[in-house]
Amino acid sequence: MSIELIPGRCEGHGVCEAIAPEVFQVDDDGMVHLLPGGDHEDATALAAARSCPVAALRATS
Known part of the structure; x- marks a missing residue:
């Protein structure tokens, strides 16, 4: 499995x-x-x- 970011959906909840x-990392721009180098699996x-309240991230296989 890996993690996919859905552009434009993040609201910066953190x-x-x-x-x-x-x-x-949620930057100053709220995105x-x-x-890099993090274990995305x-x-x-x-x-x-999976805990993202606006489903800006998706765990994919």
């Missing part, structure tokens, strides 16, 4: 970053970014993606 800060990262 739930994903709070759960997996080594994978996600989430996947950090880690169970915690996938759970963080």
Whole structure:
């Protein structure tokens, strides 16, 4: 599985970053970014993606 970012959907809530800060970062512009080198297939990262309140992140296979 991997994580897909859906452009334009992020509202900057930061739930994903709070759960997996080594994978996600919400910048000053209020948009989430996947950090390079983070384990995007880690169970915690996938759970963080699924926790997005606006479904801006999707765990894909």
